[in-house]
Amino acid sequence: MKYWLMKSEPSEFSIDDLERVPNQTEHWDGVRNYQARNMMRDEMKIGDTIFFYHSNCKEPGIVGIMQVCRESYPDFTAHDPEDKHFDPKSSADNPRWFMVDIRFIRKLSRTISLRELKACSELHELALVRRGNRLSIMPVSHEQWDFILGLE
DNA sequence: GCCAACGTTGGC
């Protein structure tokens, strides 16, 4: 089983939104970055666990845990001209973008902030805290996962 | 709202 971190702007979709959604399950649509897509498409497996990260907000940080409950399939929002993430270069016949479904596991008892994560020498290899990082999906090692949960 | 750091696009 692998570990991941996925970012979402809480003004778009927050951990509270995920907790409220039917079955507490949602598709992770809208990823339009090849590196992130490749990880979802090729590496994410059912049962992998994921940190839910709030980005571009007042207190950026890890706020919860979720789990992969359906492996990759085409991101159909790319084919809807009305959708914010519409991509005319993707089609149902030849999809360019993929997504997985994820299920809410739990909220953390507190936000583990980016500021706090940056201050931990144990996490210097984590893509999230590396300079200029913009990846919206990234792998987390088992050691990093346990360390971060130990901060809670 | 600013802006640095990226990724993508497209002319050549």
Place this chain on the structure above:
DNA sequence: GCCAACGTTGGC
């Protein structure tokens, strides 16, 4: 294939 221009991300 290079690279300038442009668009986006996301912390601050």
